[in-house]
Amino acid sequence: MTDDGRTDFDFIVGGWLIRNRKLTDLTDRACADWVEFDATTEGVHLLGGLGNLDTFRVADLPGRGPFEGFSLRLYDPATRLWRIWWGSTAQPGQLDVPVEGRFTDGVGQFFAEDVVGDEKVGVRFEYRNPSPAVARWEQAFSYDDGVTWQVNWVMDWTRPE
Incomplete structure (x- = not known):
């Protein structure tokens, strides 16, 4: 096995419980109302470790x-x-623009340009996996070419007991 980065997402594999905190309207950059909810996810390896897939259910x-x-x-x-x-029941038959990046010093950062609510935005996903039983994902948008970022969705992952 190589340490070139292909194992960075191995922590995804298996079951997780997720506590979500998300802005209620991602299309409104002034939105300050948050909603919290629980979800489950199950991750699997694909393509001999060169990929993975996780399902997200609320x-x-x-x-x-x-x-x-x-x-x-x-x-x-x-x-x-x-x-x-990312694909979901919110937009059947569509995949979001892919984010692209890598892990550096234990933090994965992935970026894309997209359009949300008819407005061009930078998108950032950030992953952290400080222990086998805990992980965190955050999504943030930038409206100023990456100078500042507004976190709009946080997922705190824990392994079921």
Whole structure:
């Protein structure tokens, strides 16, 4: 096995409980109202370790009801970069623009340019996995080409007991 980065997301594999904190309206940059909810996820390896997939399930997302999503992550050994796609029941038949990046010193940062609510935004995903039983993911948007970032969704992951 190599340590070129392809094992960075090995912590995803298996089951997790997720405590979410999310802005209620990601299309409104002035939104300051947060909602909290629980979810579960299950991650699996793909392509001999060059990828992984996790499912995301919420029994009752406030204001929406049941919600499902998934993340597909693929690793390119030539560039040592990960690409991450997100799909969900919020936008059936579509994948979000992939974010791209890598882990450095235990923190994974992944970036893309996208359009949210008819406005061009920078998107950042950040992953931390300080122990086998705990992980954190954050999503942030930038409206000024990455000078500042507004965190709009935080997931705190714990292993079920």
